[in-house]
Amino acid sequence: MNWELFASSFWPIVLGGLKGTIPLALVSFAIGLVLALGVALLRLSKNPLLAWLGRAYVSVIRGTPLLVQLFVIFYGLPSLGVTIDPWPSAVVAFSLNVGGYAAEVIRAAILSVPQGQWEAAYTVGMSRTRALRRIVLPQAARVSVPPLSNTFISLVKDTSLASLILVAEAFRQAQVIASATFDYMLLYLEAALVYWLFCTVLSFAQTRLERRLERYV
Amino acid sequence: MSDTLLTARGIRKAFGDHEVLRGVDLDVRRGQVVALIGPSGSGKTTMLRSLNGLETPSAGTLEVSGGPALDFSRPVTQRERHALRDRSAMVFQQHNLFPHMTVLQNVMEGPVQVRRVPRAQAQQRALELLDRVGLADKRDAYPRQLSGGQQQRVGIVRALALSPDLLLFDEPTSALDPELVGEVLTVMKELAEEGWTMVVVTHELSFARAVADEVLFLDGGVVLERGAPAQIFSAPREERTRQFLHRLLNPLD
Ligand SMILES: Nc1ncnc2c1ncn2[C@@H]1O[C@H](COP(=O)(O)OP(=O)(O)OP(=O)(O)O)[C@@H](O)[C@H]1O
Ligand SMILES: [Mg+2]
Numbered sequence: 001m002n003w004e005l006f007a008s009s010f011w012p013i014v015l016g017g018l019k020g021t022i023p024l025a026l027v028s029f030a031i032g033l034v035l036a037l038g039v040a041l042l043r044l045s046k047n048p049l050l051a052w053l054g055r056a057y058v059s060v061i062r063g064t065p066l067l068v069q070l071f072v073i074f075y076g077l078p079s080l081g082v083t084i085d086p087w088p089s090a091v092v093a094f095s096l097n098v099g100g101y102a103a104e105v106i107r108a109a110i111l112s113v114p115q116g117q118w119e120a121a122y123t124v125g126m127s128r129t130r131a132l133r134r135i136v137l138p139q140a141a142r143v144s145v146p147p148l149s150n151t152f153i154s155l156v157k158d159t160s161l162a163s164l165i166l167v168a169e170a171f172r173q174a175q176v177i178a179s180a181t182f183d184y185m186l187l188y189l190e191a192a193l194v195y196w197l198f199c200t201v202l203s204f205a206q207t208r209l210e211r212r213l214e215r216y217v
Numbered sequence: 218m219s220d221t222l223l224t225a226r227g228i229r230k231a232f233g234d235h236e237v238l239r240g241v242d243l244d245v246r247r248g249q250v251v252a253l254i255g256p257s258g259s260g261k262t263t264m265l266r267s268l269n270g271l272e273t274p275s276a277g278t279l280e281v282s283g284g285p286a287l288d289f290s291r292p293v294t295q296r297e298r299h300a301l302r303d304r305s306a307m308v309f310q311q312h313n314l315f316p317h318m319t320v321l322q323n324v325m326e327g328p329v330q331v332r333r334v335p336r337a338q339a340q341q342r343a344l345e346l347l348d349r350v351g352l353a354d355k356r357d358a359y360p361r362q363l364s365g366g367q368q369q370r371v372g373i374v375r376a377l378a379l380s381p382d383l384l385l386f387d388e389p390t391s392a393l394d395p396e397l398v399g400e401v402l403t404v405m406k407e408l409a410e411e412g413w414t415m416v417v418v419t420h421e422l423s424f425a426r427a428v429a430d431e432v433l434f435l436d437g438g439v440v441l442e443r444g445a446p447a448q449i450f451s452a453p454r455e456e457r458t459r460q461f462l463h464r465l466l467n468p469l470d
Contacts, residue, residue: 119271120313123306124327124379125299134330138317 002186009177009187013170013194020169021198025156028091032098032155033148039103044110054103061100067161069093074165090162098155105147109140142213149206153199160195170194220247221282222382222414223268228277228289230263230438237263238274239438245383245416247282250409252425252446253418255435256461261418264435265387268416269307270298281305283382305383306376310392312368314360320347320371321356324378332379339378346374350404366397370404377408384408386417422465426450434458 042054061069074089084092113136121131163172174191178184223245230238237260245251253261266272268279273293280286281304285297315323324343328334334342347353350370360368369389376384386405390398402424409415409428419425425432425446432449434442434457442455453459464470 114313116309116311116313117315119307120309120315122271123269123302124375125302125331126327127299130330134326135315142317 002183005177005181005183006186006190009174009190010194012177013173013187013191016168016173017170017194017198020162020167020172021156021159024087024090024094024159024162024167024169025152028094028159029098029152029155031091031095033102035095035099036102036106039099040106040110043103043107058100058103061097066093066097066158067164069097070161070165086162086165086167089165090159090167094155094159094162097158098151102148102151105144105151106140109144110136112143113139145213146206146210149202149209153202153206156198156202157195160191170198221245222247222249223279223281223416225268225279226277228264228267228274228279230260230267230272230274237438238267240277241435241438241440243268243416243433243440245414247382247414248412249430250415250417250428252429252432253416253435254420254422254425254432254461255441259435260438261435262387265307265385265416265418268383269305269385270301271307273298281383304381305385306379306381307385307387308369308372308376308389310388312360312365312372312392314368314371314375316360319357319359320352320363323360323371324375327375327379343374343378346377347371350374364397365393366400369393369397369401373401373404373408382414384413384415386415386419388418388420391420420465422450422462434461436461 039054039057042050043058045051045054070090070093073084073093074086077084110132117135117139118131121135126134159169160171162169163175166172171191174187174194178187181187221244223243225241225243228238228241228243229236241260241264243251243264253264255261263272267274268281270293274289276289278286278288279301281301284304285300287293287297287301315326318326321340321343324347325336325339328339328342329336344353344356347356350373352367352370352374355363355367355371360371363371372389389405390401393401398421402421405415405417405424406428417425417429427446429446431443432446433440434449434453434455436457442449442453442458449458450462453462
C-alpha cells in the first residue's frame with residue numbers, strides 16, 4: 001500500500017467532493033424537488049390527461065438507467081442542435097431523475113394526510129390550492145423527510161456518473177490521479193472511502209432531523 | 218323567532234346505486250337548535266355535510282339566508298359552493314384539528330388566511346373564545362397535547378371564530394371517553410342558550426331532549442318523524458322511532 005500516494009490524494013478527492021459532488025447533488029435535489037411536487041400534483045389530478053402525463057413521466061424516469069438519461073442529454077442533444085456544458089447537463093439529468101423518484105414519495109405523503117384535514121380546511125373557507133399549501137403540504141413534508149433523505153443520499157452517490165461526462169467531482173479526481181499513477185486499486189478504494197464518509201455524515205444528519213421532526217408530529 | 222335561516226327541500230344523494238338520502242326537507246329558523254337522530258347509515262352525516270357543501274346532493278334545493286339558492290338538479294359552481302360554505306361552520310366527530318398548528322393558530326387560520334381579518338383583531342377574538350371554553354391557557358399547545366374533550370372544544374372554537382350563521386355538529390362527542398362527553402355538551406348547551414343556530418347529529422338523547430327545539434328522526438334516507446323533543450322521545454308516532462329509541466336506551470335487549 002502506497003501510503004504516501006494515499007495521503008497526497010486524499011484532500012484532492014475530498015475537495016472534489018466538496019466542490020463538485022455536494023453542490024451538484026444539492027442543486028439537482030432542489031430543482032428535482034420542485035419538479036417532483038409538480039409531477040406529484042399531476043399524478044393526483046382529477047383530469048385524466050394530466051394524471052396520465054404524470055404517470056408517463058415517472059414511468060420513463062424510473063424505467064430507464066440514469067446513465068442513459070445523462071448520455072442522452074450530454075451526447076444526444078447536440079445532434080438536435082442543443083449543446084449543454086457538462087455541469088449543467090449533469091444538473092438537468094439528475095434533477096429530472098430526482099423529479100421522477102421524489103414525485104412518488106411526495107404523492108404518497110400527500111395521500112397519507114387524512115381526508116378530514118382537507119375537509120376541515122374547506123370548512124374554514126379554504127380553496128383547494130390554499131388547503132394544499134397551508135394544511136396538507138406541511139403535514140406531507142414531515143412524512144416525506146425520511147424517504148427524501150434516502151433519495152438525497154442515493155443522489156450523492158449517483159453523481160459519480162457525472163465523471164463520465166468529465167464533470168470535476170470526487171470520482172473524477174480519483175480517476176485523474178489514478179491514470180497518472182496507475183494505482184487504480186488504491187485510488188478507487190480511496191474514492192469509495194470518501195463517498196462512504198460523506199454518506200455517513202449525511203445519515204447522521206438525517207437521523208437528527210428525523211428526531212427533531214418526531215417531536216412535532 | 219320565525220326568521221328562516223335555512224330551507225332544504227327534497228334533498229337526495231346517491232353514492233353509485235346506493236340512495237342514501239331520498240328526499241329530505243329541513244327548515245331551520247334563526248336561533249333554533251335542530252337535532253338529527255337515527256340509526257347508523259340512515260344518512261345523518263350525509264345530510265349535514267350537504268348543508269356545508271362537503272357533499273353535493275344529486276337533487277333538491279337548498280338556501281341558506283345570505284347565501285345562494287342552490288338547485289342541485291343543475292351543476293353547482295365552485296363559487297356557489299364557497300358562498301354556501303361561508304354561511305356555516307362544521308364541528309367534526311374526529312375534531313380534525315390541524316396537527317402542525319398550535320391551538321391559537323388553528324383558531325386564527327380561517328379568519329386570517331381566508332376572511333382577511335387583521336391578525337391582531339383575529340387573535341383577540343380567538344383568545345376571547347378560547348377563554349370562554351376554558352382553554353385560554355392552552356393557546357400555545359399543539360392539538361396532540363390536549364385531551365379529547367379539550368380537542369373537541371378547540372374544534373368548536375375554530376368553528377365559532379368564523380362567525381358563521383349556522384353551526385353544524387356531527388356526533389361531536391361520540392369519539393370521546395365517557396367522562397369527557399359532559400364538558401363538550403356543556404359548551405354546546407351554552408352556545409344554544411346564547412342563541413346560536415345549530416344543527417346537531419347526535420346519539421346523546423338527554424342533550425337533544427334538553428337543548429333541541431326540534432328533533433328529526435332519519436331512517437333509510439327519509440325523515441320518518443319530526444317534532445318537539447318531548448313528543449318524539451315520550452310519544453313517538455312511528456314504530457321505527459320507538460324501536461330505535463328503545464335500542465338506544467336498552468342496548469342489552
Ligand atoms: N363517500 C361515500 N361513498 C360511498 N358511500 C357512502 C359515502 N359516504 C357515505 N356513504 C354511505 O351512505 C350511507 C349513509 O351514511 P351516513 O354517514 O350519512 O350515515 P349516518 O346516519 O351518519 O351513520 P352513522 O350513525 O353510522 O354515522 C352509509 O351506508 C354509507 O356507507
Ligand atoms: Mg354519521
